[in-house]
Each structure stands twice: as C-alpha cells, then as structure tokens.
Amino acid sequence: MVMRFKKIIREIGEAGKKTETVKIYYPETENKKEGWREVEPYSLSTDLLPEGELLVYGKDHIRPGHILNAYNVGSGDDTYHSFILGKIKEAKRTGRSFEGREKWEVKF
Numbered sequence: 001m002v003m004r005f006k007k008i009i010r011e012i013g014e015a016g017k018k019t020e021t022v023k024i025y026y027p028e029t030e031n032k033k034e035g036w037r038e039v040e041p042y043s044l045s046t047d048l049l050p051e052g053e054l055l056v057y058g059k060d061h062i063r064p065g066h067i068l069n070a071y072n073v074g075s076g077d078d079t080y081h082s083f084i085l086g087k088i089k090e091a092k093r094t095g096r097s098f099e100g101r102e103k104w105e106v107k108f
Contacts, residue, residue, distance in 0.1 A: 005086070012041055019100060023091065042071065042100075056108075065084065065085070066085050068088070
C-alpha cells in the first residue's frame with residue numbers, strides 16, 4: 001500500500017493545480033483513526049502556517065517533513081488541517097473539483 005514519495009507529491013500537486021480533491025491515506029491522529037481522508041489541497045509549506053513558508057509545486061524541492069495544508073472534506077469544521085507529507089502512505093486524485101473556501105487561496 002505504501003506509494004513512493006514522488007508519486008504521492010505528484011498526485012497531490014496535480015490535484016491542487018486543477019482544484020480537485022485528493023484522497024490520502026494517513027495514520028491515526030489524536031482526532032481521527034488511520035485511514036482514507038478526502039481533502040481539498042490548498043498549499044504546501046515548510047512548516048505549519050503562518051510560521052511556515054509556502055512552497056511552489058514543480059519549482060521548490062518538496063521533502064517528507066513538509067506540510068500539506070488542506071480542508072478535510074466532510075469534517076464539518078471551518079478550518080484547514082495540516083498533514084505531514086512523509087506520513088501520507090498513499091494519495092489518489094478523485095476527479096472531483098472544489099470551489100475553494102473564502103478564507104483560503106489555492107497555491108499550487
């Protein structure tokens with residue numbers, strides 16, 4: 001089940017460029033069990049925002065410790081979530097587009 005890191009980044013980056021959701025397989029956190037999460041990808045950064053610097057997909061060197069800033073579809077909250085890229089075990093584009101949230105700009 002574990003995909004190579006470059007393929008995961010490609011799936012997330014291409015989905016972000018097309019404003020499409022992506023499904024990621026992520027380990028257990030204090031709020032959610034391990035499993036698939038459908039997310040709206042908004043940006044990649046060096047650290048949690050606002051401290052982290054934004055990264056440009058296709059230009060900057062993306063590393064496993066960097067962060068995916070995304071909205072967890074169906075979470076019912078009004079905040080984005082941060083996912084450590086190196087912990088994502090698999091990623092799949094869904095082909096479903098999203099409008100984006102009023103507060104956040106998609107930066108891919």
